[in-house]
Amino acid sequence: MALDRKRSVRDRGSVRSRGSSSASSSDPREKLKDCCRQFVAFMFTQVGVGALVVSYAIMGAFAFMAIEGESENSENNDHVAHLRSSCLSRLWNVTDHLNVLEERKWKLDVRQVLLDHQQAMALAIKGGYDGRTNQERWTFPSALMFSLSVFTMIGFGHLVPRTQWGKIATMLYAVFGIPVYVLYFMNMGQVLASCFKWFYCKLVRCVNSAGAVDELSDDMDEESYSGLVIVPSTACLWVWLTYLAVGTIMFAEWENWEYLDACYFCVTSLCKIGMGDFVPGANLQASSNQTKLIINFVYLLVGMGIIAMCYNLMKEEILVRLQELKADLIERLQDVSGRMRR
Amino acid sequence: MAMDRQRAELRHRRNRRLRSAMVLKTKLKDCCRKITAFFFTQIGVCGLIVGYTIVGAFMFIALEAEAQHPLTQQVITRRRSCVDYLWNITHHLNVLNYDQWRQDVNRTVFEYQAQMVRHIRRGYDGTDENPLLMRWTIPAALMYCITIYTTIGYGNLTPRTAGGKFATVIYAMVGIPLMLLYMANVGEILATSFKFTYKKMCKCPRRRRRGQLAPEVATIPVSQEPVRDKKRKKHKTDPAATISVSVIPVEPAEEDDPTAYDPQTVSVTSCLVVMSSFVIGGAILFSVWEGWGYVDGSYFCFTSLLTIGFGDFVPGQTIAHSQDAIDSKLIICAVYLLLGMALLAMCFNLMQESVFMKIKRLGRRLGLLRDRSAAAPAAS
Numbered sequence: 001m002a003l004d005r006k007r008s009v010r011d012r013g014s015v016r017s018r019g020s021s022s023a024s025s026s027d028p029r030e031k032l033k034d035c036c037r038q039f040v041a042f043m044f045t046q047v048g049v050g051a052l053v054v055s056y057a058i059m060g061a062f063a064f065m066a067i068e069g070e071s072e073n074s075e076n077n078d079h080v081a082h083l084r085s086s087c088l089s090r091l092w093n094v095t096d097h098l099n100v101l102e103e104r105k106w107k108l109d110v111r112q113v114l115l116d117h118q119q120a121m122a123l124a125i126k127g128g129y130d131g132r133t134n135q136e137r138w139t140f141p142s143a144l145m146f147s148l149s150v151f152t153m154i155g156f157g158h159l160v161p162r163t164q165w166g167k168i169a170t171m172l173y174a175v176f177g178i179p180v181y182v183l184y185f186m187n188m189g190q191v192l193a194s195c196f197k198w199f200y201c202k203l204v205r206c207v208n209s210a211g212a213v214d215e216l217s218d219d220m221d222e223e224s225y226s227g228l229v230i231v232p233s234t235a236c237l238w239v240w241l242t243y244l245a246v247g248t249i250m251f252a253e254w255e256n257w258e259y260l261d262a263c264y265f266c267v268t269s270l271c272k273i274g275m276g277d278f279v280p281g282a283n284l285q286a287s288s289n290q291t292k293l294i295i296n297f298v299y300l301l302v303g304m305g306i307i308a309m310c311y312n313l314m315k316e317e318i319l320v321r322l323q324e325l326k327a328d329l330i331e332r333l334q335d336v337s338g339r340m341r342r
Numbered sequence: 343m344a345m346d347r348q349r350a351e352l353r354h355r356r357n358r359r360l361r362s363a364m365v366l367k368t369k370l371k372d373c374c375r376k377i378t379a380f381f382f383t384q385i386g387v388c389g390l391i392v393g394y395t396i397v398g399a400f401m402f403i404a405l406e407a408e409a410q411h412p413l414t415q416q417v418i419t420r421r422r423s424c425v426d427y428l429w430n431i432t433h434h435l436n437v438l439n440y441d442q443w444r445q446d447v448n449r450t451v452f453e454y455q456a457q458m459v460r461h462i463r464r465g466y467d468g469t470d471e472n473p474l475l476m477r478w479t480i481p482a483a484l485m486y487c488i489t490i491y492t493t494i495g496y497g498n499l500t501p502r503t504a505g506g507k508f509a510t511v512i513y514a515m516v517g518i519p520l521m522l523l524y525m526a527n528v529g530e531i532l533a534t535s536f537k538f539t540y541k542k543m544c545k546c547p548r549r550r551r552r553g554q555l556a557p558e559v560a561t562i563p564v565s566q567e568p569v570r571d572k573k574r575k576k577h578k579t580d581p582a583a584t585i586s587v588s589v590i591p592v593e594p595a596e597e598d599d600p601t602a603y604d605p606q607t608v609s610v611t612s613c614l615v616v617m618s619s620f621v622i623g624g625a626i627l628f629s630v631w632e633g634w635g636y637v638d639g640s641y642f643c644f645t646s647l648l649t650i651g652f653g654d655f656v657p658g659q660t661i662a663h664s665q666d667a668i669d670s671k672l673i674i675c676a677v678y679l680l681l682g683m684a685l686l687a688m689c690f691n692l693m694q695e696s697v698f699m700k701i702k703r704l705g706r707r708l709g710l711l712r713d714r715s716a717a718a719p720a721a722s
Contacts, residue, residue, distance in 0.1 A: 049705075084451060091447060092440070095432055103429060110425050117451070118421070118458055125462045126654075155650035157497045167641040174648055183705065264507040271514050273495035276653060322523075330379045337375060 046191055053184045053301070060147030060173050061140060068166045069138035080124055087117040134162075141293035145279070148297055151177030152304060154274035189308025196309060200235060233317055236310040243306055244270070247299055254292060255280050270303045384527055391524045391680075394491070398513050399483035402501070405509055407478045409502045413466040417458070424454040481672040488676050491517030492683055494651030521683075529687025536688060540612065613689040620685055621647065624678055631671065632657055647682045 094109045142159055149156045150173055161167050244266050252262035257278065265278040280296045431446045482499055489496050490513055501507045621643045629639030634655065642655040657675040 080455075084448070084455060087451060088444060088447060091428070091451075092444065095443075103433075106432070107425050107429060110428055111421065114421050114424060114451075114454070117455075118417075121455060121458050122462050122466075125459060150650060153493070153649050155495065155645065155652050157652035157654060160652045160654040164635075164637050167637055171641060171644045174644065174650060178648065258504075260504050260507055264501075264511055267511045267514060268495060271518055272493045272649065273490055273514060274493075274497070274651065275495050275500050276497035277500040326383065329383065333379050334375060 046187060049184050049187045052180060056151065056177055056180055057144055057147045057297075060150070060177070061143035063169060063173070064146055064161065064166065065138050065140065065143045067169055068161055068163060069135050069143075071134055071163045071166075076124065080121070083117060083120050083124065087113060144297060145293055147173070147177075148300065149274060150174050151181045152272065152300065153178065153181075154269055154272050154300070155276075156269075156274045156279050157276035158279045185304060185308045188305035189312040192305055192309035193312040196236065196239070196313065233314050236313050240306055240310055243303060247303070250295075250299075251280055266303075269300060270307060384531060387524050387527050391520060394517060394520060395484055395487045398487035398490075398517070399480060401509060401513075402483045402486060402506060403478050403480065405503055405506045406501055409506070411466050411502055413461050417461055417466055420454065420457055420461075424450060479669065481669040481676075485672045485676050487513070487517075488679060489651060490514050491521045492649055492679060493518060493521075494646055494649045494679070496651050496653035496656050498653045498656045525683055525687035528684040529691040532684060532688035533691035536613070536692070610693050613692050617685060617689050620682060624682070627678075628657055628675075643682075646679060647686060 090113045091110060094106065094113065137159065145156070146159050148154070150170060153174075161170050244263070247266040247270075248259060248262040250262075251257060251265060252259050255262070255278075257265070261278055265280075268275050280292055427450050428447060431443065431450065477499060485496075486499050488494075490510060501510050621640065624643040624647075625636060625640035627639075628634065628642055629636050632639075632655075634642070638655060642657075645652055657671045
């Protein structure tokens with residue numbers, strides 16, 4: 001497809017340069033109008049898909065806030081209160097039964113009691129107790145991050161639905177959101193890939209020659225085209241690495257993480273693994289982190305777009321190489337079997 | 343004269359038989375060769391994935407087994423100071439007044455608890471102080487590796503050392519393309535065999551389709567188009583065969599039968615059925631084993647197979663069980679996930695074109711996607 005377009009552009013270019021001056025007067029205006037129309041359609045499409053993704057995330061955020069934020073965490077709170085009172089009873093027993101308060105023994109026993117209490121607390125926290133009410137947990141930025149993590153399939157897990165309806169809503173949200181996300185992914189990938197190809201072409205042309213003569217430009221189209229298939233793989237890997245580095249520095253500075261931790265977060269999030277042990281702005285109070293969470297959101301979305309672009313650019317090359325590899329393998333096997341037969 | 347004709351006929355018939363025998367033999371050899379190449383490639387990829395998992399598991403165990411959570415020391419210190427504080431309270435009440443004592447101790451323990459909550463939310467999970475519980479057992483490490491390259495990423499087990507984190511990054515960047523390769527390969531195989539069995543099942547009553555099934559049998563092992571065209575032209579010049587290579591299912595052959603079903607739409611429903619039965623089966627299995635509700639079980643299967651992977655439900659993570667039970671459950675969960683990924687790849691393969699067309703149609707109807715031909719020169 002790209003090859004045909006390149007050839008058609010070259011043909012049109014050569015036809016134009018051969019001096020058809022009669023049609024050229026209306027051509028620039030027509031071209032401009034055409035360009036404008038295409039640009040508007042293009043923007044509307046991409047903007048439309050982007051807007052769809054963002055609005056789906058926002059709608060999901062509100063829905064989850066309504067479902068999960070309103071629910072009471074009562075059984076967890078009761079459970080934790082019960083744990084604490086049983087801990088206190090045990091402490092009292094320890095104190096009461098030692099007729100002589102011997103410090104070392106008492107401390108040993110008390111330490112054991114506290115340790116048990118702590119293990120029980122860890123279990124309770126895994127079961128959902130947080131020390132905050134559900135309303136405080138499910139603020140808008142957190143809910144937005146949660147929706148994003150569902151339909152981009154990252155799935156951080158630092159904030160999860162606890163009610164039954166919340167879980168059902170999550171499943172439905174995923175089922176409808178993942179096609180939207182895939183649409184965004186493919187669209188974004190195509191757009192970024194074509195932008196990158198154009199930009200790269202311009203760069204190559206600038207670097208290769210200053211003045212363009214007709215036959216030279218024909219040659220260069222061929223060269224730059226054959227260059228385009230192979231070189232952008234490394235070029236788009238560089239783009240991805242730069243984006244990763246930018247994210248690493250940004251998150252390390254903001255969240256006071258180590259650089260390795262920030263890099264680990266960026267890679268696991270962009271690769272959609274989403275461990276959830278590091279989530280920007282997850283552990284602090286809500287009000288100060290709105291901007292940070294939104295920037296995180298944008299970073300992840302654009303990062304997915306860049307991965308889509310790399311995938312788009314490298315797909316053909318990888319497929320061709322895989323086919324060659326397979327053909328090679330089959331030929332070798334045939335040779336081997338032929339030789340064995342002989 | 344009649345004798346000559348008879349002898350000539352006999353010779354003709356013998357030659358024809360010999361020729362057909364030879365053709366059959368070459369067909370058989372061809373088939374064998376293709377099957378070997380097929381197995382070699384597919385088994386190669388599967389073996390690569392399994393080997394990669396095992397190597398990764400051992401690497402992570404080596405890196406992470408001894409590591410303590412960075413907050414552990416803080417937790418121990420805080421607990422010690424809490425104990426000291428409690429001692430002070432107890433010691434200084436000359437008469438042990440229960441109510442007063444209880445009030446003071448309650449306040450102290452509440453503060454201690456709030457600190458614990460903060461620590462635990464930052465990742466400390468209390469397992470370091472339990473000497474009997476090893477986090478990085480072999481099945482747990484295998485599960486961890488699988489969650490990395492399938493991009494599920496539960497997060498119930500995470501690396502704590504710098505080496506572990508670095509290894510995770512590298513492991514992910516190599517493993518994810520490998521997983522995509524595995525899924526593409528296995529998806530293709532499963533899709534073609536599914537289509538084959540489906541056609542065989544539905545075409546049994548139709549006898550006249552038998553002849554057109556043969557070229558499809560031969561196309562199962564390898565379906566790379568440019569390579570195949572070269573090889574096929576050596577053995578067969580059957581135009582139907584070359585057509586069936588580029589278009590699977592065989593659409594031109596079925597155009598003559600107006601009552602034939604459209605294989606693509608039927609496959610969509612059937613593979614949705616397969617997928618949902620797999621999810622439901624897994625949901626029932628895990629909810630029965632782990633004592634989750636059915637909603638929780640299907641929530642777990644759903645989020646795991648869609649590679650979301652929150653990590654709030656992971657089989658075998660309830661600490662009360664014995665070590666052996668946890669291990670076997672983790673392994674079965676790992677097998678379930680890999681199988682589920684393969685089935686997803688198969689469904690994706692089968693439904694690709696129809697789903698994309700439907701999405702495009704939806705987009706166009708919603709007015710979001712204008713006619714692609716108008717935007718094509720600008721966009722791509």
